[in-house]
Structure formats: structure tokens, C-alpha cells
Amino acid sequence: MSFRIGVVTFPGSLDDRDAARAVEMAGGTAVPLFHASDDLKEVQAVVLPGGFSYGDYLRCGAIARFAPIMNSIVTAADHGFPVLGICNGFQVLCESHLLPGALTRNSNLHFLCRDQKLKIENTKTMWTIGFKQDQEILIPLKNGEGSFQCDDETLNMLESEGRVIARYVDFDPNGSRNLIAGISNERGNVVGLMPHPEHAIESLTGPSTDGLTFFTSVLHQLVGR
Amino acid sequence: MAKIIVEVMLKPEILDPQGQAVASALPRLGFTFAKSVRQGKRFEIEVAGDPTPAQLAEVEKAAETLLSNPVIETYVVKIEK
Numbered sequence: 001m002s003f004r005i006g007v008v009t010f011p012g013s014l015d016d017r018d019a020a021r022a023v024e025m026a027g028g029t030a031v032p033l034f035h036a037s038d039d040l041k042e043v044q045a046v047v048l049p050g051g052f053s054y055g056d057y058l059r060c061g062a063i064a065r066f067a068p069i070m071n072s073i074v075t076a077a078d079h080g081f082p083v084l085g086i087c088n089g090f091q092v093l094c095e096s097h098l099l100p101g102a103l104t105r106n107s108n109l110h111f112l113c114r115d116q117k118l119k120i121e122n123t124k125t126m127w128t129i130g131f132k133q134d135q136e137i138l139i140p141l142k143n144g145e146g147s148f149q150c151d152d153e154t155l156n157m158l159e160s161e162g163r164v165i166a167r168y169v170d171f172d173p174n175g176s177r178n179l180i181a182g183i184s185n186e187r188g189n190v191v192g193l194m195p196h197p198e199h200a201i202e203s204l205t206g207p208s209t210d211g212l213t214f215f216t217s218v219l220h221q222l223v224g225r
Numbered sequence: 226m227a228k229i230i231v232e233v234m235l236k237p238e239i240l241d242p243q244g245q246a247v248a249s250a251l252p253r254l255g256f257t258f259a260k261s262v263r264q265g266k267r268f269e270i271e272v273a274g275d276p277t278p279a280q281l282a283e284v285e286k287a288a289e290t291l292l293s294n295p296v297i298e299t300y301v302v303k304i305e306k
Contacts, residue, residue: 062291066291102297104239106242109243109246147240150296151238
């Protein structure tokens with residue numbers, strides 16, 4: 001029996017199908033979840049995909065936060081349920097206060113689409129345990145509002161607790177504080193990442209297959225439970 | 226009819242690249258007055274009749290939970306006749 005991983009579709013989600021495909025490639029069963037329902041359909045983990053939920057109106061992720069499915073996800077996440085937010089999904093996690101900080105407009109104001117090198121700095125979270133410490137990976141980055149911002153106190157907390165899971169290497173794409181590309185919550189079950197691992201799972205279409213490890217990581221964690 | 230106005234601004238310590246872009250465009254048009262520019266959002270909310278204290282309290286709550294993100298933004302609520 002393979003594990004069921006939900007992928008939420010909000011109005012304006014773009015990468016839900018790629019995320020579902022990544023789940024399947026990693027050996028899981030992808031279960032489509034819909035924003036307007038609070039039913040998690042007995043999934044064992046959830047991916048919040050990239051895109052422009054609710055047109056990015058107001059602030060990115062601000063309206064998605066109040067979708068019925070998010071109530072169920074926030075409650076489950078508080079009990080250790082694994083959640084990965086990619087790009088817009090990361091923005092939704094910050095707006096939902098499952099992760100600290102906020103994502104703001106790229107410092108150069110440009111929408112950026114490039115293959116980005118990252119360093120994986122925390123390999124203890126449910127979504128990164130398959131990586132080697134300080135492993136460098138190459139996956140696509142594509143966003144207009146990817147600049148991670150928070151106050152000094154939050155930044156110190158994230159750094160001292162080792163909750164920066166990935167950092168941009170060789171190039172600063174958006175002015176994020178301390179070049180932060182991804183963070184986790186205290187427990188390591190909730191991870192937000194600006195770049196897109198689901199677009200780097202096959203050599204035919206991606207710059208690498210490094211992204212697959214996020215999805216295999218959580219499946220291995222579920223097996224061990 | 227009175228309107229309830231909610232103005233949302235990025236906190237001073239949060240980088241505002243949009244405001245900076247406006248600030249650097251002004252001198253190109255010959256406007257030299259600006260030392261800096263910060264860009265924010267303004268919500269105009271119509272209610273039936275004059276806003277009641279209860280409605281204003283509700284608007285405060287909405288401003289804090291939805292209209293602004295307290296992590297990066299501040300807001301003010303005003304009444305405009």
C-alpha cells in the first residue's frame with residue numbers, strides 16, 4: 001500500500017498537477033484536495049502547490065489562508081501532520097502563521113524564472129531528511145514575490161534553531177534576508193520553500209532530479225511511523 | 226454617505242522596492258521633491274448609514290486578520306464623511 005499525499009487546488013493554483021506527478025514519481029499516491037472542502041480524505045501529508053491562489057489579490061496567500069481546507073490543514077499541522085508549501089504554498093503557510101515571516105516583492109521588482117542553486121542546511125525535517133547535510137541542489141525558481149522578510153528576533157530564532165532548511169547559493173535572486181529560500185516550523189513537519197522541487201524530478205523536463213528527494217523524504221518518514 | 230477607510234502600509238523596516246521604483250522614476254520626470262517614497266494600500270468600505278462603534282470594532286478585527294499582515298504591515302482605520 002502506498003501512502004496518500006494530498007495536493008490542494010485553490011482557484012489560481014498552477015503547479016498542482018506537477019506536484020501530484022512528483023508525489024507519484026516518488027512512489028506515493030497523489031490525492032487531489034479542493035480548497036472549498038474541509039475534507040482531507042485520509043491523506044497522510046499535504047502539498048500546497050505554487051501558482052497564484054485567488055489571483056494573488058490583497059497579498060499572496062492572504063485569501064487562500066481562509067479557505068475551508070486550510071482550517072483542516074492548520075489543525076492537523078499543529079499535531080505533526082507533514083505539510084510542504086511550495087512558492088505560493090509557502091506564502092499561504094506564512095499567512096496562516098504555520099511559518100513565521102512573510103514573502104514580499106522581489107527586491108529588483110522582476111518576476112524571475114531561472115534554475116537556482118540551493119544549499120540544503122537542515123536535513124532533519126520530514127521533507128528534507130533524504131538530503132545530505134549542506135548538499136547543493138539545482139531546481140527552478142519562478143516568482144515575483146519571493147523575498148523572505150521577518151524581524152531580527154525571528155531571524156535569530158530561525159538561525160539559532162537551525163530552521164533555515166535551504167539557502168540560495170551563488171546568486172541572490174530576490175533580496176531575502178540571509179538568502180533564505182526555505183524554512184521549517186519548530187517540529188520540522190511544516191516546510192515552506194520558494195523554489196520548485198516538483199519541476200525537477202525528471203531529466204527530460206527539469207534541470208536535475210534533485211527535487212524528487214523532498215517527496216521521497218516524506219514517504220520514508222511515513223513508513224517509519 | 227460615510228465611508229470607513231483602512232490604510233495599510235509596510236512597516237518602516239520592511240524593504241519597499243515598489244516605493245523605491247516610484248522614487249527613482251520621479252526625478253526622471255523632473256519632479257525633484259521626493260526624498261523617499263513608500264507605497265501602501267487603501268480600502269474604502271461603505272456601510273449603510275453612519276458607522277457604529279460596533280462596526281468599527283469589526284473593521285479593526287478585519288484589518289488585523291485579512292486586510293493587513295501584521296508581520297510586515299501596519300494599518301489605520303478612519304472615517305471619511
